[in-house]
Amino acid sequence: MTTDRRILLVEDEPHIAEAIRFILTRAGWLVAVEPDGAAVLGRIRTLRPRVVVLDVMLPGRSGLDILTDLRTDPAFSTLPVLMLTARGHGRDRExxxxxxxxxxxxxxxxxxxxxxxxxxxxxxxxxG
Known part of the structure; x- marks a missing residue:
């Protein structure tokens, strides 16, 4: 499988992580799961995923803090990131x-x- 089909799924709830991993794997994605926000940046540097699926609320570091770090790093400033949250309020989306x-x-x-x-x-x- 080529590296452009790699996804890093950052989700601390095992049942949610497994459901997402299953559906993405069936569609041909190679999915690595990271449950701890503190370890995400290192995993991204090692894995070099095509897409990151990132939960907002994580142990270790928030998904928003991780995303901010990614956007300020020239190597990952344009990496596609899908944010997931249990709080669908407008302010979370904003x-x-x-x-x-x-x-x-x-x-x-x-x-x-x-x-x-x-x-x-x-x-x-x-x-693009």
Missing amino acids: AAEQAGATAFLAKPFANADVLAAVERIAAADQA
């Missing part, structure tokens, strides 16, 4: 967009929505 999220989904969501968002942002990044 904070994710201001931090540079490529796309945003509020929990609960259908697995098909995650797959569609990943495919959309990966295709847009490759085209």
